Amino acid sequence: MSKRLPQHFPVELSIVIPLLNEAESLPELTRWIHRVLSAHGLTYEVILIDDGSTDASWEVIEDLSQEDIHLRGIRFNRNYGKSAALNVGFKAAVGRVVCTMDADLQDSPEELPDLYQMITHDGYDLVSGWKKKRFDPLSKTIPTKLFNGVTRWISGIQLHDFNCGLKAYNHRVVKSIEVYGEMHRYIPVIAKWAGFRRIGEKVVQHQERKYGVTKFGLERFVYGFLDLLSITFVSRFKKRPMHFFGTVGMLSFLTGILITLWLVGEKVYLASQNLKARDVTDQPLFFLALAAVIVGVQVFVGGFLAEMVQLNGPRKNQYLVRDKLNLE
Template sequence: MDISVVVPLYNEEESLPELTAWIDRVMLQHGYLYEIILVDDGSTDRSWNAIVQLKEANPHITGIRFRRNYGKSAALNVGFAAAEGDVIITMDADLQDSPDEIPELYDRITNQGADLVSGWKQKRHDPLSKTIPTKLFNSVTRSMSGIHNLHDFNCGLKAYRKDVVKSIEVYGEMHRYIPVLAKWAGFSKIQEQIVKHYPRKYGTTKFGPGRFIKGFLDLASIFFVGKFAKRPMHFFGPIGVLSFLIGFVITLYLIFDKLASIANATPYRNVTDQPLFYLSLVAIILGTQLFLTGFIAELVSRNGSDRNKYHIEQVI
């Protein structure tokens, strides 16, 4: 099979007939062997009924229904597991992503050697309350991930080589960081394609300000797990040792200062009356705790089921 189109959706019953007909038209025009995987993320409207009807009319459609709303990442992860195409295309169900972009995305993967192609909605039809935070989010993500050639990490319209989606796990709000997950998994050929962005035609946006808070927390998680999952002591150890040494040096200073005052018969304050004493105490305790955290995390990592799980590209 050439292409699997994975569409996560939540309360998009009005858009689905038009979207699937549009995808079908593009596929037939280019002669692709394809499937459309519609993942209903616990919709409360008649989206599932629409999927059932579409499935009856088009055998290329597969429907997956969650019992409740789990989020876009969960829907994508299940869709990736079910996809059988050589190239996987993801797009939102709200008709803001254009299926007409599929042929070029497919060509970038199959003929130009890309592992992942992310869409860039250069001209957006969204309010400032969404576009300004998105620019900030993308800027921080570029800086932390080192993927400087992407302008829009969260664009729903993306294309993947099959190996990519079968090598990553998407959960939480991690769908925003799939390019980062792909990079950590060893897929470095990440490209960008300018795509058209259409105004929402039906329904209401599922965007909320709380998603950015969760998104940045997930970015921190990805950064830590990607770099230190198999060697957590390399993260906690140096910080803990540095904090302990700072506290220890301050303690030595206070002790020698008191001894010097006694030897010179000069007035001195009790060590416990000085703010530096409490600073050194906190530094020593914090350093010890961080070091022990790294040690325990190292034990957990070494006993984990995936401690020696690595992504192998080829065996000959």
């Protein structure tokens, strides 16, 4: 099934699994992964990131690592969140393809070989799982559909399930992006803005939770929407803040000026017709115009300062080179 592996990839597939208090599911999950990937002849590594578990998860990982040479473990000192766990796992991964999945057995390892094929043979940069049939209550599925619809509209990426933990990436993607805060929901958006536009989707099996309880509540949808606005803004304007702040500032300034000119023009016209006219400064609209001018100037200056900071800041990872020919 697999092609000959290039020398600089020690394994064909890296599976990055963040976890929090999943001691019961880990033995079954790792055995399942080993059984599937061994049957398909894929070389692999499993990277388990313990995100500050308070149960026996780390002890289980230590025991499993004695039995399974493919298993690697990383333990956080405290709970930092799924994004931090994925970011650390991406940095540690050495496979040609990197897959992510949850540790609660709701993601099936049976999907991993097909995801690997979609990256290596079909040429996708990223493939996201779509849990078309879910075993979740309506209180979770309805907000999820709304959340995914808004994300599709804002990002322009036609995926049905942005929050599915089962995803596959070309190694170049995970080595070129940084996942922070709560941005793990929007890795496809981050990848797209980094220039990786071949994003695909695969219907995957969703299973009922076998052990433990979910670690996420409904508040994740509120935080998720705010994170979407943040990543969209930062992705579009982090290299050119003046384009945003300058445009908003100029529109506000010009609106205030036009209102003022209208009020002055109206005053002159009424006076020329010997009609009674209120003083410009006695009209509430004048103060609205004055506020618009002041705000416009402040926002414009803010954009100018942001541009200076950006231009004088570090240039690390500013440009991502895709290929090189005849260069050392």
